Amino acid sequence: MKTIKIFAALVVFSFSLISCEVHTGYSGRSSNGKSIPPGQAKKIYGTKSAKPFAPGQNK
Numbered sequence: 001m002k003t004i005k006i007f008a009a010l011v012v013f014s015f016s017l018i019s020c021e022v023h024t025g026y027s028g029r030s031s032n033g034k035s036i037p038p039g040q041a042k043k044i045y046g047t048k049s050a051k052p053f054a055p056g057q058n059k
Contacts (some may be wrong), residue, residue: 038050045053 036044036053038053041053042048042050
């Protein structure tokens, strides 16, 4: 019975590690290294304004 509990705990632990997904903030670059225009970043992240993504508009 003890080995079943240990095995179940290991299975649950391994699934919890496999299902981890890291979300990072806006990096300003696409997967191929090119810069994303502010309007496109706005669409991707669902914000109402493109101002936070435009480098010239940051205060």
